[in-house]
Amino acid sequence: MSKKFKSLLSLADSGVPEEGIIRKVSRGIFSHGDDVVACSPFTLRKCLKIGNISELHDGDIVKIYPDGNIVRLWDIQSFHNCLFVTSVCNFRCVMCPQPPHGEIEKHHQDNLRILDLLEPDSVEVLAITGGEPALFPDRLVEYFDIINKKFPAAKLDVLTNGSSFSDFELAKKLALAAPLNICFCVSVHGDTPGLAESVMHAPRGWDRAMLGLNNLAKLQQKIEIRYVLTQKSVPYLKDIALFFYRNFPYVSHIALMGQEIIGLAEENYSDAWVEPTAYANDLAEAVTFLSAMGMNVSIYNIPLCILPENCHSFAVRSISDWKQNYRAECAGCEKINECCGFFTTSRNFIPKGIKPFRS
Ligand code: SF4
Numbered sequence: 001m002s003k004k005f006k007s008l009l010s011l012a013d014s015g016v017p018e019e020g021i022i023r024k025v026s027r028g029i030f031s032h033g034d035d036v037v038a039c040s041p042f043t044l045r046k047c048l049k050i051g052n053i054s055e056l057h058d059g060d061i062v063k064i065y066p067d068g069n070i071v072r073l074w075d076i077q078s079f080h081n082c083l084f085v086t087s088v089c090n091f092r093c094v095m096c097p098q099p100p101h102g103e104i105e106k107h108h109q110d111n112l113r114i115l116d117l118l119e120p121d122s123v124e125v126l127a128i129t130g131g132e133p134a135l136f137p138d139r140l141v142e143y144f145d146i147i148n149k150k151f152p153a154a155k156l157d158v159l160t161n162g163s164s165f166s167d168f169e170l171a172k173k174l175a176l177a178a179p180l181n182i183c184f185c186v187s188v189h190g191d192t193p194g195l196a197e198s199v200m201h202a203p204r205g206w207d208r209a210m211l212g213l214n215n216l217a218k219l220q221q222k223i224e225i226r227y228v229l230t231q232k233s234v235p236y237l238k239d240i241a242l243f244f245y246r247n248f249p250y251v252s253h254i255a256l257m258g259q260e261i262i263g264l265a266e267e268n269y270s271d272a273w274v275e276p277t278a279y280a281n282d283l284a285e286a287v288t289f290l291s292a293m294g295m296n297v298s299i300y301n302i303p304l305c306i307l308p309e310n311c312h313s314f315a316v317r318s319i320s321d322w323k324q325n326y327r328a329e330c331a332g333c334e335k336i337n338e339c340c341g342f343f344t345t346s347r348n349f350i351p352k353g354i355k356p357f358r359s
Pocket of ligand 1 (some may be wrong): 303
């Protein structure tokens with residue numbers, strides 16, 4: 001056991017099990033001035049060193065390990081908290097930053113513990129993610145029930161590949177249990193089965209995702225479409241914009257998203273990565289078309305200086321705060337507070353064309 005956290009670990013009252021123990025941060029924890037390791041559940045196995053323990057806030061939820069490491073599972077001051085349901089997924093998308101693994105039931109138990117520790121009405125925004133969360137519909141129903149009771153006004157995003165919702169009865173069960181302020185964020189990887197399946201590596205994955213989208217719409221659920229900009233998908237940007245406009249008039253939002261280079265995206269770098277400078281003009285054309293057609297569209301994860309000026313208003317500071325950063329080149333940039341910056345998780349995989357805005 002690490003000596004520096006001995007008194008901290010006494011909060012656990014007894015020995016800390018190998019798999020860790022979950023606690024809410026209380027004032028006592030601030031008296032420890034040593035470095036800690038903290039991260040989101042997204043990177044549970046690739047912790048990000050964030051510095052001093054004083055960076056934890058009262059009300060955060062952490063997991064304490066016997067070696068003294070602390071993993072932050074919930075940052076009470078952030079709008080980017082999520083419940084990581086499972087590592088399992090039925091797709092193998094070429095650019096997946098969170099590669100699928102075998103099932104670990106502990107994730108579910110941890111989520112229930114987090115929800116139990118959070119104070120009623122203390123949550124404004126949260127996300128449910130994986131893996132593919134809808135492969136475990138009973139878990140989702142359990143979370144929905146708790147969210148409905150403890151945080152009825154919270155905005156909830158469920159990130160999904162949509163395929164499970166092709167089963168209408170399953171979609172109906174989840175829609176009936178869903179909190180009022182839910183949005184199903186469904187990844188769509190192309191306008192044809194051939195293109196989509198070359199990205200997702202899942203036979204009939206496109207058909208099931210399309211059916212899933214239509215079932216969610218029939219059930220009057222709020223839907224966001226997410227389209228990740230990869231080497232495979234960007235040649236069809238203008239086609240995909242037309243496809244979204246013609247086929248999904250009911251979605252509330254479309255996000256066209258730059259990549260995070262980690263996990264399968266890093267493994268498949270040469271197949272997946274494309275410089276944003278290479279498609280920036282097509283992207284601008286796609287978003288201005290969708291917007292002109294009355295659709296609510298945004299650009300995620302692409303720095304402002306890479307984008308043509310006519311689409312700056314669509315760019316969102318989308319990167320979660322715990323993994324967002326800027327480069328040395330950004331020093332003095334006048335638009336730093338509007339720009340999404342970069343994924344720290346992408347490390348040295350940095351897009352070309354960074355150029356600070358200066359008067
Ligand atoms: S220089 Fe940096 S902060 Fe400024 S727009 Fe480019 S990436 Fe964003």
